[in-house]
Structure formats: structure tokens, C-alpha cells
Amino acid sequence: MSDIERAQAVVVGGGLTGLAAAVAVARAGLKTIHLAPQGPPDRRTSALMMPAVRYLQDAELIGEPSGIGHPLQQVRIIDATGRLIRAPETLFDSAEAGLPAFGWNFSNVKLNEAFATAAAALPDLETRPLTLTGLVRNDAGTLLTLSDGTEVQADLVVGADGKKSLVREEGDFRARENGFTQAALVCDLELGRPIGNCSIEFHYPQGPFTLVPAGGNRANLVWIDQRSVLDAARAAGPDALVETFREKSMRLFGSIALATPAHIFPLSTITVTEAGKNGIVLVGEAAHAFPPIGAQGLNLGLRDVADLAAGLAETDLTAPGWTQKLSLDYARRRAPDLARTTGIVDALFRSLLAEMIPAQALRAGGLWALKSLPVLRKQAFGMGMGNR
Ligand SMILES: Cc1cc2nc3c(=O)[nH]c(=O)nc-3n(C[C@H](O)[C@H](O)[C@H](O)COP(=O)(O)OP(=O)(O)OC[C@H]3O[C@@H](n4cnc5c(N)ncnc54)[C@H](O)[C@@H]3O)c2cc1C
Structure with a gap:
């Protein structure tokens, strides 16, 4: 066990939800490693509704929008x-x-710069440009293998590693995918x-x-x-x-x-039956994905992060078994919002594409x-x- 590093939390994924989650977890007082491999700039833009914008301002991830x-x-x-x-x-x-x-x-590039500035100011947050290559649950928490061969034993793992999430797969989360x-x-x-x-x-x-x-x-x-x-x-x-x-x-x-x-x-949809268990939580597209209709994806991802931050604030982070309790609490908090938002976007997408006359009438009506x-x-x- 001597060559194995210890971390109170590891956040996997350097997209916008991963950055926001890393800031939230480190601000809660946990020594955090953020795995954020370098990739090409994210050329998408995000329409964020006022609740998400207020969260970003309150969390000091952005200044004046x-x-x-x-x-x-x-x-x-x-x-x-x-x-x-x-x-x-x-x-x-x-x-x-x-x-x-x-x-x-x-623009996602501008959001990324603003979030990265907030992250750089946190002494408990260490960012590494590495990918996760393996994840195994053990009695002490979760053992992670990084792309440089390092092994890290983590109490809490946050999977923000996008649609093809390794954390989701190796953390044994049940997911439904539809391309x-x-x-x-x-x-x-x-x-x-x-x-x-x-x-x-x-x-x-x-x-x-x-x-x-x-x-x-x-x-x-x-x-x-x-x-x-x-x-x-x-x-x-x-x-x-x-x-x-x-x-x-x-x-x-x-x-x-x-x-x-x-x-x-x-484009694809991804839904998970639960967004947290065994000291592992999923945020952003690791937990949910759908077509960009009605601008919901990142808005929902930021609500994941807001609920994770709220859960951390209410948890005694020194009590034995706190990660198990936190991850189950997170799954319970997120379930209604994930089901509701996924349902709305799915219905909207199908109504837009429907060729059936009754569906057209319903949509027009x-x-x-x-x-x-x-x-x-x-x-x-x-x-x-x-x-x-
Ligand atoms: C065309 C388009 C337009 C959109 N417009 C909007 C909009 O207007 N409003 C809105 O709210 N949402 C919108 N969305 C959705 C939004 O872009 C996504 O929900 C959001 O960007 C997802 O962020 P994420 O951090 O969860 O995932 P990603 O951005 O996919 O980030 C995942 C990160 O994990 C990293 N990663 C993957 N595997 C590993 C590993 N093994 N180890 C370490 N890191 C790993 C990747 O390198 C990546 O950086 C849009 C989506 C599309 C496709």
C-alpha cells in the first residue's frame, strides 16, 4: 500500500461540469485531485438559464455574465x-x-477559462493533465489507476468524464444508451x-x-x-x-x-438508474445526455454540481462511511430532476421529428x-x- 497515493476526493473529467464539480468539492474542504486531460477547445456554446447563471455567480465561477x-x-x-x-x-x-x-x-471556451481561474485559486485542488485508466472498489474506498501508472486510493470519486464515462462503466452503474x-x-x-x-x-x-x-x-x-x-x-x-x-x-x-x-x-441519449452509490457520484453527461433541444444539458449538469455541493455542506466529512451516505443522498436528490428533464427533452425531440399526423396536431395544438x-x-x- 506504500506506493499508493491517498486522496479525499478525485474528480475525473476536465469539461465544464468536471471543473465546476472540482471547485465545489475542494471548497467543501476535501483535498482533491482533478484529472483533466488536455483536449481540443470545446467549440460549443451554452445557453444557460437564470437559475444556472445565478449558481455560477454564487459559486464565484463567473463574475458579471x-x-x-x-x-x-x-x-x-x-x-x-x-x-x-x-x-x-x-x-x-x-x-x-x-x-x-x-x-x-x-461560449464554452470562455466558461472554461473562467472556471479554470476559480479552480487555480484553491489550495486544496490539484489539477493533473492525466486520464483515468482503471477503477476498482475495495474496502477502503476506490482505487484509481491514472495514465502515468500512478495509483490513487480515493474516498470520494466524482465521474464527470462525459458520455463514454469509464467511472460509470467500471463503477458498475446501470445505464441506458440510445444513438x-x-x-x-x-x-x-x-x-x-x-x-x-x-x-x-x-x-x-x-x-x-x-x-x-x-x-x-x-x-x-x-x-x-x-x-x-x-x-x-x-x-x-x-x-x-x-x-x-x-x-x-x-x-x-x-x-x-x-x-x-x-x-x-x-447525438445520443444516456440515462442512469441511479447517479450515485458506493462513494461514487456521476455529474454532467456521465449521468445524462440528450439532444441539444431547449438548451438543457449543461443547465442540468450544473444542477448536479449544485446538489453535490449542497450534499457536501450537510455531510459530516469526518464520520465513518460518509462517502457511502453522501453518494446515496446525491442519487436521491438528483432522481426527480433527471427523470423530469430527460422526459421533457425526449418528448420535445420526438414531437419535432414526428411524421404522424396526430403527433403533428398535438405539437401544433x-x-x-x-x-x-x-x-x-x-x-x-x-x-x-x-x-x-
Ligand atoms: C451542439 C450542442 C449544443 C449544446 N448547447 C447547449 C446549450 O445551449 N445549453 C446547455 O445547457 N447545454 C447545451 N449542450 C449540452 C452541453 O454542451 C453538455 O451537457 C456539456 O458540455 C457536458 O459537459 P460535461 O463536462 O459533462 O462533458 P464533456 O464536455 O464531454 O467533458 C467530459 C470530459 O471528460 C474527459 N474524459 C473522458 N474520459 C476521461 C478519462 N478516462 N479520464 C479523465 N478524463 C476523461 C474528456 O476529455 C472531457 O474533457 C449542447 C450540446 C451540444 C452537442
Whole structure:
């Protein structure tokens, strides 16, 4: 046992939830090792709703959101399906909900920089650019093997290692995975006309084409379609790609220029039956993944971290067996939110793609109801914001 290092906590994964979790765990007073292998920059952007933004500010992971993000005050939905039963154009305005904004849109690179600055200031947090290669449960907790051959005996393990989580697999968590033939193409665009602080969603039968405000005339595009369609559109070259964007956005914005190269992300869903046990907890996409519809993924991941921080604050970290108690408590706290959010996104995704006439009628009727019934609109605002 002499060559084996000891750590009170190890956080695995250097994405946004891993960074936020490492900060939360070290702030709780645990000597923490954060395994954060270097990777290419995360070119996605994240629309974070006000509860998530407030959490980031309270946890001092970011300062004023205006320093690194752009406000989201309106959401406009345009039914571009050309179906028999179509939904009316619908506008949601944060002023209706009595809010200055629904949330803020951030580039993941900027969030990563802000979180890393917060992490660097914590004396109990040590970051290593290593991957986890093995995990075994033993009587003393969990024995981890790192990519440099080091072995670490940890009390608490936080799996923030994304969709293909080794912590989930070797920690023996039951998970259900479902791959889609659709993918998401993302890039930044310079538009001839600004979109203000309004996120605009064109709903096509194959998936939404969404422009999210990124300041001035810039917008972040998230286009969901069949993977083969996205690959072909990108392979056709920048000029043809821009012409496709002009067509998909109904030529509403004048000229369009590519501001960044297009990246394509495969889409899948992952659900776990429990998000914590045996001194191991899963956060972010290690615990849940779904298509980027309604901007829920990172919002949910940050609620994982907020619940982990709350659980740590209520736990006696010196009592025998505290990690077992904490991980079970975490699983119990997270279960309703994970089930509810996954259910909403799944229903939304299926309703967007459904070719069945009854499903189209339901979706169109739902949007009509949302457009005209204030009580329903209020509930929809709350759900989209991730209010609990
Ligand atoms: C196109 C698109 C748009 C999106 N837009 C939004 C949005 O607007 N709003 C929103 O809330 N969400 C959005 N999401 C979802 C959001 O991006 C994700 O939920 C979030 O980034 C997941 O973060 P994560 O840290 O859990 O996982 P990841 O970002 O995947 O990070 C996992 C990390 O673990 C590391 N890792 C993996 N294996 C190991 C190992 N063995 N050892 C050590 N490290 C390991 C990886 O290197 C990686 O750094 C979007 C997703 C997509 C695809």
C-alpha cells in the first residue's frame, strides 16, 4: 500500500461540469485531485438559464455574465415543417415572466477559462493533465489507476468524464444508451442583420435550425439534421454551406458569412438508474445526455454540481462511511430532476421529428395553447428555466 497515493476526493473529467464539480468539492474542504486531460477547445456554446447563471455567480465561477456572455430575452419559434398541420409563429419574451432575461449565452471556451481561474485559486485542488485508466472498489474506498501508472486510493470519486464515462462503466452503474441518426452542426455566423437578444428556432421536419444571439451581428448556429445531410452540406464547401444557411433561415437576415468552421456532434441519449452509490457520484453527461433541444444539458449538469455541493455542506466529512451516505443522498436528490428533464427533452425531440399526423396536431395544438394561454405560458417558462 506504500506506493499508493491517498486522496479525499478525485474528480475525473476536465469539461465544464468536471471543473465546476472540482471547485465545489475542494471548497467543501476535501483535498482533491482533478484529472483533466488536455483536449481540443470545446467549440460549443451554452445557453444557460437564470437559475444556472445565478449558481455560477454564487459559486464565484463567473463574475458579471455580461463580461463573457450575451443575454437571451426572447425565443421565437417558426414552424418550417410545411406539414399539413402547422404551428403558429410563437414568441416568448422574458418581460412576460417579469425577468430582464431568460438567461445568457456563453461560449464554452470562455466558461472554461473562467472556471479554470476559480479552480487555480484553491489550495486544496490539484489539477493533473492525466486520464483515468482503471477503477476498482475495495474496502477502503476506490482505487484509481491514472495514465502515468500512478495509483490513487480515493474516498470520494466524482465521474464527470462525459458520455463514454469509464467511472460509470467500471463503477458498475446501470445505464441506458440510445444513438440517433441525427447529429448537430455548430458554427458562428456573421449576419447581415442583427437578431438582437432573440434566439430564433426554425423547426424543420428533420430537426430545428437555431440561431442564438452572440452579440452584434453574430449568431451561434445549432442545426440538427440527419448526420448524412450535415456531412454532405459541410463537404460541399463554405459557399454552398452559406447558401444552405440562407435558405434554411428563410433569407431573413440578408448576407451570411461563416465566422468559424463548422463542427458536427453526434447525438445520443444516456440515462442512469441511479447517479450515485458506493462513494461514487456521476455529474454532467456521465449521468445524462440528450439532444441539444431547449438548451438543457449543461443547465442540468450544473444542477448536479449544485446538489453535490449542497450534499457536501450537510455531510459530516469526518464520520465513518460518509462517502457511502453522501453518494446515496446525491442519487436521491438528483432522481426527480433527471427523470423530469430527460422526459421533457425526449418528448420535445420526438414531437419535432414526428411524421404522424396526430403527433403533428398535438405539437401544433400545444404551440397554439402556449401562444394564447397565459397559465400554460407561465408553466412553460418555468420548465424551460429548470425551476424546481
Ligand atoms: C451542439 C450542442 C449544443 C449544446 N448547447 C447547449 C446549450 O445551449 N445549453 C446547455 O445547457 N447545454 C447545451 N449542450 C449540452 C452541453 O454542451 C453538455 O451537457 C456539456 O458540455 C457536458 O459537459 P460535461 O463536462 O459533462 O462533458 P464533456 O464536455 O464531454 O467533458 C467530459 C470530459 O471528460 C474527459 N474524459 C473522458 N474520459 C476521461 C478519462 N478516462 N479520464 C479523465 N478524463 C476523461 C474528456 O476529455 C472531457 O474533457 C449542447 C450540446 C451540444 C452537442
